[in-house]
Amino acid sequence: MSEDRIDREIGIGAPVERVWAVLTEGEHVGRWFGQGEPARVELWPGGTMLLDHGEYGRFPTTVVAVDPPRRLSYRWASGHPGEQAAEGNSTLVEYILTAEGEGTRLRITESGFASVDVPEEHRAQASYESHDGGWAGQLVNIRDYAEALGDR
Numbered sequence: 359m360s361e362d363r364i365d366r367e368i369g370i371g372a373p374v375e376r377v378w379a380v381l382t383e384g385e386h387v388g389r390w391f392g393q394g395e396p397a398r399v400e401l402w403p404g405g406t407m408l409l410d411h412g413e414y415g416r417f418p419t420t421v422v423a424v425d426p427p428r429r430l431s432y433r434w435a436s437g438h439p440g441e442q443a444a445e446g447n448s449t450l451v452e453y454i455l456t457a458e459g460e461g462t463r464l465r466i467t468e469s470g471f472a473s474v475d476v477p478e479e480h481r482a483q484a485s486y487e488s489h490d491g492g493w494a495g496q497l498v499n500i501r502d503y504a505e506a507l508g509d510r
Contacts, residue, residue, distance in 0.1 A: 361486040362472040367465040368497040372504040374455050377462045378427035380504045381453055390503045391496065406442070407432055414483045415439025420448075428455055434468075437476030437484035449474060449489075464500065466493055 370377055380386040387397040392410040399407045405421040419432040420443040431452040433443035441447060449470040456463040471486040482488060 363467065363469040364486070364490050364493055365465070365467050366493050366497055367463060368501050369458060370462045370464055370501045370504050371460075372462060372508055373460060374427050374457050374462045376507055377455055377464060377500070377504050378430075380500060380507070381430055381455075382424075382426075386503070386507075390499045409434070411436075411439075411483075418442045419451075420444065422450065423452075429453065436489070437474060437480040439480070447474060462504075464497065466497060468493065 380390065382399060382401055384396040384399045387399060387407065388395050388410070391397070393412050395410065397408055397410065399405075401407075401421065401424055403421055403423060407419045407421060409417045409419060411417060414436075417434060417436060417439060418441070419434045422431040422433060424430055429452065431450060433445070433448040434451050435441050435443040435448040438447045449468050452467045452469075454465040454467075456465075468489055471489075474484075476484045
């Protein structure tokens with residue numbers, strides 16, 4: 359088992375367009391990932407998506423690729439709170455959305471753990487193990503949030 363790459367996926371009972379909105383619109387990202395406040399999202403390559411991870415800090419990710427409503431990738435410097443994510447300090451997070459009937463298959467990949475130097479004081483929240491467990495919970499948060507939006 360490699361500790362450089364996390365691959366997870368989940369089925370979501372919501373159309374691709376709604377799941378895309380949940381992943382890319384600030385009001386939604388701030389709810390399922392953040393502290394409830396809208397997240398700043400600049401949805402273009404080189405733009406920033408500011409993730410507020412509460413006690414662990416605020417993380418200005420760098421958007422790498424945007425292909426609505428199928429693919430989003432960004433760099434996340436989870437071991438360096440407050441620093442803009444760049445090649446040397448971050449992992450690459452990628453979401454792939456595929457329509458499945460009236461629902462969506464969401465795949466998350468985070469890679470590059472082996473090449474990132476994480477300061478000792480941030481290892482507990484920025485390690486492969488932490489993110490592997492964290493994505494398991496976040497995918498459920500995304501699914502539940504996206505499905506509940508259809509009830510409004």
